[in-house]
Amino acid sequence: xxxxxxxxxxxxxxxxxxxxxxxxxxxxxxxxxxxxxxxxxxxxxxxxxxxxxxxxxxxxxxxxxxxxxxxxxxxxxxxxxxxxxxxxxxxxxxxxxxxxxxxxxxxxxxxxxxxxxxxxxxxxxxxxxxxxxxxxxxxxxxxxxxxxxxxxxxxxxxxxxxxxxxxxxxxxxxxxxxxxxxxxxxxxxxxxxxxxxxxxxxxxxxxxxxxxxxxxxxxxxxxxxxxxxxxxxxxxxxxxxx
Numbered sequence: 044x045x046x047x048x049x050x051x052x053x054x055x056x057x058x059x060x061x062x063x064x065x066x067x068x069x070x071x072x073x074x075x076x077x078x079x080x081x082x083x084x085x086x087x088x089x090x091x092x093x094x095x096x097x098x099x100x101x102x103x104x105x106x107x108x109x110x111x112x113x114x115x116x117x118x119x120x121x122x123x124x125x126x127x128x129x130x131x132x133x134x135x136x137x138x139x140x141x142x143x144x145x146x147x148x149x150x151x152x153x154x155x156x157x158x159x160x161x162x163x164x165x166x167x168x169x170x171x172x173x174x175x176x177x178x179x180x181x182x183x184x185x186x187x188x189x190x191x192x193x194x195x196x197x198x199x200x201x202x203x204x205x206x207x208x209x210x211x212x213x214x215x216x217x218x219x220x221x222x223x224x225x226x227x228x229x230x231x232x233x234x235x236x237x238x239x240x241x242x243x244x245x246x247x248x249x250x251x252x253x254x255x256x257x258x259x260x261x262x263x264x265x266x267x268x269x270x271x272x273x274x275x276x277x278x279x280x281x282x283x284x285x
Contacts (some may be wrong), residue, residue: 063100064126065109070098072116072128080206081199086115091208092195099210151181155212157193160239168198170236171227179210182282190214191277194225201241202258211241212282213274220246224254226265227272237271244273 073083080094087094087108097104097112104112113120122129159176160169171194179193191214196205204223205211211225218224224244228237242254242263252265252273 061126062103065103065123066098066100068118068123068126068128069094069104069112069116072118072123072130073098075128076116078116079202080208083112083115084208087111091197091206093208095195095206095208095210151183151186153178153180155179155181155185155191155193157195157210160194160197162197168200168238168240169196171239172236179212182212182284184280184282184284185212185215185277188215196241198241200256200258201243204257205241212277215275215277215281218244218273218275220244223276223278225272225274225276226252226254226270228265228269229271240265241276 069083073080080091080098083094084091089108093104096102103109109124110120112118113123117131119129119131155178156175157177157179159172159174162169185191191212193210193212196209196211197207199207201223213225222244224242226240226242228239230237240254240263242256245253245255245262247253248267250267252267252270254263254265255261256263
């Protein structure tokens with residue numbers, strides 16, 4: 044490898060490190076304020092998917108959005124640009140916090156397919172279109188799993204467990220009661236894609252899936268004969284190898 048290639052490689056690594064650090068700092072500050080990603084998206088007039096991408100370290104917010112995010116969260120903008128959480132007011136927990144959150148791992152190959160989804164109508168959380176829209180980083184806990192993919196959740200029905208825009212890894216073993224699951228139904232007549240839902244599986248009979256949702260809190264029942272697919276959502280602790 045020549046000197047130019049080494050220089051470019053080092054520059055890419057530094058950029059990736061900064062992207063992850065800034066994203067983790069935004070997430071940490073947001074969590075400390077008790078805010079959902081939707082609050083940042085509304086304040087900046089952007090999408091929750093964009094905010095989710097920043098928090099996961101997929102890309103950096105623009106300078107304008109970085110400044111607006113810092114203002115909205117009450118952070119020192121220069122510190123945020125370095126990946127540090129420094130609150131401007133006196134309620135800050137730390138004078139300076141360099142964030143290395145495990146929720147945005149920056150290791151493993153970028154080889155997990157992200158499947159496209161669209162906001163649903165009526166009672167549908169969203170729909171899956173089956174198209175690959177990008178690749179996500181493979182966390183260490185699923186290094187050897189082949190039957191996994193990722194989606195962005197687009198609904199608020201599972202807040203506070205999952206915020207809109209969060210990236211969920213799905214697959215692995217067969218779901219059992221107690222697991223959070225991604226459910227895909229067969230399309231209605233005249234429709235191309237079926238409705239999709241993220242819920243917590245309570246029990247399963249031959250005719251029904253009985254699930255729990257958090258927002259609003261209620262029990263939701265699905266017709267098992269209309270079920271196309273059900274995947275387990277892999278918990279963060281397993282993604283990280285715990």
